[in-house]
Amino acid sequence: MTKKSALLEKILDRIPGFSGYRKREKIREDDRIIRSYIVSVLENTIQYIEDAQASLVDINYDKAVALDNLLRRLRLLTDKIRWAPHGYQPHYYIVKIEEADLEKLRSIDAEIIGLAEQLSKIASNIAEKATAGQVPDPKDLVGMNDLAKKIHGFLEERNKILMGLGEK
Numbered sequence: 014m015t016k017k018s019a020l021l022e023k024i025l026d027r028i029p030g031f032s033g034y035r036k037r038e039k040i041r042e043d044d045r046i047i048r049s050y051i052v053s054v055l056e057n058t059i060q061y062i063e064d065a066q067a068s069l070v071d072i073n074y075d076k077a078v079a080l081d082n083l084l085r086r087l088r089l090l091t092d093k094i095r096w097a098p099h100g101y102q103p104h105y106y107i108v109k110i111e112e113a114d115l116e117k118l119r120s121i122d123a124e125i126i127g128l129a130e131q132l133s134k135i136a137s138n139i140a141e142k143a144t145a146g147q148v149p150d151p152k153d154l155v156g157m158n159d160l161a162k163k164i165h166g167f168l169e170e171r172n173k174i175l176m177g178l179g180e181k
Contacts (some may be wrong), residue, residue: 020164047122054129055091061136065143098175121171
């Protein structure tokens with residue numbers, strides 16, 4: 014950040030009402046960046062699984078079908094994250110998102126990031142094995158399904174908070 018933009022931000026923060034607007038805008042932007050990162054990790058995971066599936070079709074058709082089921086779950090999860098509600102609601106919105114709720118959302122997002130990165134790592138290993146002509150370990154497929162279910166659970170918890178139904 015340049016000195017001029019830092020000075021401009023300090024000036025804008027002193028204008029009554031504008032600092033709150035800027036804070037909410039930063040929250041919205043942070044939320045977008047986090048979700049974009051998670052989506053990119055999951056898209057990489059999907060690519061790994063697609064590569065593995067293509068390699069396995071001739072070797073072990075049943076495992077390729079299992080990967081197809083996993084792919085459907087991962088694509089749905091990716092779309093849910095891509096189009097998830099923002100961590101910000103306008104002033105006139107009925108449900109107000111408090112500072113504590115934003116902290117809960119951030120901790121949930123951190124959990125989702127960790128799980129998505131674990132998914133990607135396992136998918137990378139599956140793809141490596143499949144391209145080498147090896148059948149993936151069934152434990153890896155079960156593990157990936159379990160991780161996807163955990164992410165789905167965190168997304169539901171996140172949505173409850175945004176709808177005002179989360180724990181108080």
